[in-house]
Amino acid sequence: MSDFARKGWIGKILVLLLVFGLVPAALAFAGKGYFFQVANLVLIFALLAASLHLVTGAAGLLHLGHAAFYGIGAYVAALMGTDLKLGFIWGLPAAGLVAAAFAFVVALPTMRLVSIYFAVATLAIGQMINTVLLNWVAVTKGPNGVMLFSGINLFGFALKAPLAVYFVVAVLVSLSIFVLHRLSHSYYGNALRSLREDDQCADAMGVNTVRLKIEVFTISAFFAGVAGALWAYTTGYVSPNDFGFSTSILILAMIVVGGLGSLPGAIIGAVVLILLPELLRGLGDLRNVMVGLVMFFSILFMPKGLFGEVSALSLVRRGFGLKWGAAPSNREVGWQ
Amino acid sequence: MTLTRHPLTRRTLVGLALAAPLATALAGTALAADPIRIGYQLPLTGNTAQYGQDFKTAAEIALARFNASGRLPVKVEIVFEDSRSDAKEGVTIARKFVDDPAIVGVLGDFTSGVSMASAQVYKEAGMPQLSQSASHPDYAKISEWQFRNITTQAGEGPYNAAWMLKKGIRKVALVGEQTDWGQTSVKYFADAFEAGGGKVVLTEYFNRGLPDFRALLTKIQRAKPDAVYTAFFYEDAANFIKQMKQLGINIPIYSTSAAHNQKVIELAGADAEGLSLTTNFMPSSPKPEVKDFVAEWVKVRGAEPGQFPAQAFDAVNIMLDAIVKSYPNVTRAKVRDALAATKDFPGVTGTTTFGPDREPVKQLMKVRIVNGVFTPIGE
Numbered sequence: 006m007s008d009f010a011r012k013g014w015i016g017k018i019l020v021l022l023l024v025f026g027l028v029p030a031a032l033a034f035a036g037k038g039y040f041f042q043v044a045n046l047v048l049i050f051a052l053l054a055a056s057l058h059l060v061t062g063a064a065g066l067l068h069l070g071h072a073a074f075y076g077i078g079a080y081v082a083a084l085m086g087t088d089l090k091l092g093f094i095w096g097l098p099a100a101g102l103v104a105a106a107f108a109f110v111v112a113l114p115t116m117r118l119v120s121i122y123f124a125v126a127t128l129a130i131g132q133m134i135n136t137v138l139l140n141w142v143a144v145t146k147g148p149n150g151v152m153l154f155s156g157i158n159l160f161g162f163a164l165k166a167p168l169a170v171y172f173v174v175a176v177l178v179s180l181s182i183f184v185l186h187r188l189s190h191s192y193y194g195n196a197l198r199s200l201r202e203d204d205q206c207a208d209a210m211g212v213n214t215v216r217l218k219i220e221v222f223t224i225s226a227f228f229a230g231v232a233g234a235l236w237a238y239t240t241g242y243v244s245p246n247d248f249g250f251s252t253s254i255l256i257l258a259m260i261v262v263g264g265l266g267s268l269p270g271a272i273i274g275a276v277v278l279i280l281l282p283e284l285l286r287g288l289g290d291l292r293n294v295m296v297g298l299v300m301f302f303s304i305l306f307m308p309k310g311l312f313g314e315v316s317a318l319s320l321v322r323r324g325f326g327l328k329w330g331a332a333p334s335n336r337e338v339g340w341q
Numbered sequence: 342m343t344l345t346r347h348p349l350t351r352r353t354l355v356g357l358a359l360a361a362p363l364a365t366a367l368a369g370t371a372l373a374a375d376p377i378r379i380g381y382q383l384p385l386t387g388n389t390a391q392y393g394q395d396f397k398t399a400a401e402i403a404l405a406r407f408n409a410s411g412r413l414p415v416k417v418e419i420v421f422e423d424s425r426s427d428a429k430e431g432v433t434i435a436r437k438f439v440d441d442p443a444i445v446g447v448l449g450d451f452t453s454g455v456s457m458a459s460a461q462v463y464k465e466a467g468m469p470q471l472s473q474s475a476s477h478p479d480y481a482k483i484s485e486w487q488f489r490n491i492t493t494q495a496g497e498g499p500y501n502a503a504w505m506l507k508k509g510i511r512k513v514a515l516v517g518e519q520t521d522w523g524q525t526s527v528k529y530f531a532d533a534f535e536a537g538g539g540k541v542v543l544t545e546y547f548n549r550g551l552p553d554f555r556a557l558l559t560k561i562q563r564a565k566p567d568a569v570y571t572a573f574f575y576e577d578a579a580n581f582i583k584q585m586k587q588l589g590i591n592i593p594i595y596s597t598s599a600a601h602n603q604k605v606i607e608l609a610g611a612d613a614e615g616l617s618l619t620t621n622f623m624p625s626s627p628k629p630e631v632k633d634f635v636a637e638w639v640k641v642r643g644a645e646p647g648q649f650p651a652q653a654f655d656a657v658n659i660m661l662d663a664i665v666k667s668y669p670n671v672t673r674a675k676v677r678d679a680l681a682a683t684k685d686f687p688g689v690t691g692t693t694t695f696g697p698d699r700e701p702v703k704q705l706m707k708v709r710i711v712n713g714v715f716t717p718i719g720e
Contacts, residue, residue: 021674037440039439039440042433139548148523170502241458246428246452289385290386292423293386293388324600
């Protein structure tokens with residue numbers, strides 16, 4: 006195998022060609038707003054799943070309130086766009102930062118919790134944030150939601166065409182996923198996996214587990230916030246219902262179906278769980294039953310997911326070349 | 342005898358199976374003129390599925406009668422899409438409807454939130470949207486393409502306030518669900534009630550589906566109002582009324598048309614007695630159009646229809662009427678103009694006229710539960 010192929014360049018180029026060449030070409034050819042909408046939704050949920058992957062997949066912390074941070078991002082972007090007249094350029098980073106700041110504050114007390122207690126704490130946090138979005142009428146406009154008319158405006162250029170919007174979303178999601186990829190496939194990612202496998206052991210080895218958990222929770226919320234801003238700007242309307250428990254569970258289902266601990270798996274899971282319900286529209290009322298069955302059987306027969314952690318890590322190892330390839334033992338790592 | 346391979350191989354079978362629907366599809370388009378289509382986005386599954394299913398039945402009744410009437414030489418079809426009351430599904434459906442050139446108008450969605458998220462798409466694409474139930478004050482203001490067939494609380498609130506003031510009620514406690522609708526219902530009522538000389542002694546909101554109202558009811562008891570004005574739907578209504586009676590609070594309860602549902606009586610039983618509300622649909626009305634609709638509904642569902650199915654039934658008919666008016670060259674813009682021109686449309690929820698703000702102007706009726714039946718009263 007040539008060095009070029011070995012380092013996984015072919016795979017990366019194929020993915021980039023797909024996201025920035027094939028898909029937009031197909032979308033433009035079909036010329037249907039419906040496909041653009043679905044494509045944007047897939048990208049936004051791919052980012053949500055990829056960011057949850059870091060906390061739940063890599064670090065092994067069952068996070069049941071991810072949608073709340075997605076909601077904070079969406080509301081920050083929407084409220085800045087309407088009340089403060091600060092457009093996309095400001096709204097997008099602010100959405101991520103505010104979501105991250107919230108996550109940091111709630112992470113301080115909760116990160117000392119383990120396993121099921123952590124899961125329940127995040128469940129409570131998610132519900133609390135959602136209830137605040139619903140009931141803090143003076144700021145969030147409560148159940149009325151926020152309408153955002155401004156659209157995406159990049160340095161004075163108003164992007165109206167669906168293809169332009171798609172490219173903005175695709176570029177931002179790809180950049181974010183690249184950062185998440187470098188985080189989870191590095192020594193930092195290995196430290197996260199050590200938390201998951203045995204946090205006491207990791208602690209004994211000198212890994213600052215509490216700090217690491219706070220960091221990863223905050224980083225993950227940052228990207229959820231960015232996804233929220235993208236949702237607010239691509240839809241033009243946000244309301245508390247979109248960021249409830251069921252959305253958290255949907256994102257969790259994506260990373261489980263795709264493969265816990267696997268970043269490509271998280272993205273594949275998002276693609277499947279957004280596209281599948283759309284493809285099955287013809288079935289009418291049976292649609293959700295079918296989606297449920299697909300999830301059930303995929304867990305039953307492929308418990309490690311569609312693209313499990315073992316395959317994901319060996320793929321990445323090859324891509325990084327020598328440093329990881331020549332691991333002392335050739336044992337494979339990942340959720341066993 | 343030697344075994345010969347059957348000429349009908351698996352491959353030919355598959356080929357035939359694939360070709361058959363294609364052939365019928367081709368034949369189908371060749372025979373009939375292209376039907377005109379209406380999109381209907383509604384929750385057919387999920388937490389609010391019961392409403393969506395009701396709308397679907399109502400729409401099917403209206404459509405079957407329309408197509409049988411022969412008012413148009415071509416058939417009209419309704420494309421139902423399930424939004425699960427989820428904004429992301431609603432927006433996706435909206436894009437899908439806009440993409441279909443045969444769709445000239447859209448009905449739905451059920452909740453204001455999903456209706457308004459989808460409205461952004463319809464506004465941009467120029468598609469008339471008529472919701473049977475979106476009651477958010479800003480919904481019809483989004484653009485000239487949004488219509489609704491539900492009396493907003495801007496009309497119902499003051500009407501109820503005048504009714505209660507006339508009955509000598511001076512102090513009132515307000516209870517509303519924590520939704521855009523609940524908030525506006527309470528606000529419009531409170532403004533009119535206080536302007537008329539009444540006093541609001543307590544305003545409380547609850548989250549939909551609250552199982553235990555006792556804390557809230559105790560607060561009401563302490564505030565000692567003459568009556569309670571409530572903005573809730575039947576599920577919460579039944580719970581609220583039952584628990585209120587259990588705590589022995591015996592003051593009159595007034596409510597909006599949203600609580601006008603046979604299920605309140607089924608769920609709350611004798612406790613529901615005396616609940617007063619306004620409505621614009623009475624299944625027991627002697628009007629022929631109402632009798633027809635109720636008879637059809639009972640045939641399908643086995644029980645009398647409530648307020649919402651009636652609103653959906655009228656919404657579908659108003660849309661169909663607009664299509665008839667814009668025939669033969671039916672475009673989205675013409676349907677919009679025809680909708681805007683709707684005047685004195687005789688529906689089961691009374692006559693409907695769209696004002697210049699695309700809000701319906703309707704007649705309201707006063708109703709009270711007497712002996713387990715919603716009974717019209719003249720007070």
